[in-house]
Amino acid sequence: MTVMAQASINRWQNYYTPATVAEALGILARHDGEARVVGGGTDLLVETRRGMHKPVTAMVDVTHIDGLGEISLEGDYIVIGCGVTHSQIIRNESITEHGTCLAESCGVIGGPQVRNVGTLAGNVAHALPAGDGTIGLLALGGEIEVTDADGARWMPLQESFRGPGKSFVDRYRQVLTRLRFRPTGPGEGSAHHRVMRPQGLCLPIISMGVRVALDAANVISEARISMGPVGPVPHLAEPAMEVLVGGPATGSQFAKATEVALQTVKLRTSKYRATREYREQMVRTFLPVILERAVARARRGLS
Secondary structure: OOHHHHHHHOOOOEEEOOOOHHHHHHHHHHHOOOEEEEOOOOOHHHHHHOOOOOOOOEEEEHHHOOOOOOEEEEOOEEEEEOOOEHHHHHHOHHHHHHOHHHHHHHOOOOOHHHHHHOEHHHHHHHOOOOOHHHHHHHHOOOEEEEEEOOEEEEEEHHHHEEEOOEEOOOOOOOEEEEEEEOOOOOOEEEEEEEEEOOOOOOOEEEEEEEEEEEOOOOEEEEEEEEEEOOOOOOEEOHHHHHHHOOOEOOHHHHHHHHHHHHHHOOOOOOOOOOOHHHHHHHHHHHHHHHHHHHHHHHHHHHO
16 A cells, blocks of 8 residues: 555544643544544654554644643743643743753754644654653653543653653543643753754754752762663663762763663664664763763852
């Protein structure tokens, strides 16, 4: 069967723009597994037309839901609605200052047109191992809110991944309504870096995000390192994080944590990205640089 034939089969009949979460869930329930949620659609619509997803009769666009196109501060968290685009995140002062690695990661997604339409929630729900926005949010200790007929509940972002392109969120019956993270404060900093091919497809060779907290003695009290693609799901380098915590914020400590990270990831050769050896060298080169950048930002908060 040709791609064109597959695209014809996968062409939905209805495209809904509900104004409330309840309305969106009602539409999904009425279609009983034959409708699915769409955000910006920058990946989903293309893949659906190519026959890469099961046929559905309807798309439910959640980017017009009242209140979910905003970034807000709620209690101890910065909260991002499911309709918020990458461009909104990049321009938001609270995120650029207190969630820097997320702004940096969203800033390298696609081009301006993609960033103006694509959403962070869509990036997360897509659950690809190399999702840049996902890597940034994972480094910050992000959480997601999933809403269905039984109500809304928050869960850690890292628990939502089930495999390449597979998420805990059932996009045929549930809505990923909001995302949140604890903003960095005094003595905390974050950073993100992506190594990518200079031409052709904008595929990341490696994408890494970090968050650190320092005490007055320059000792690392908290650390998070996220990476992708280094396996079937976005990766939290917990053994490397354990090496950092309790140690000094120095280049030698960063190098030690980097070697531990390389021992626990599953880098492989990809004709679309790079060889395993090259990708390993990129981690060894840039992870210490990213850690130093995050530490420098944390130190500014202590001064």
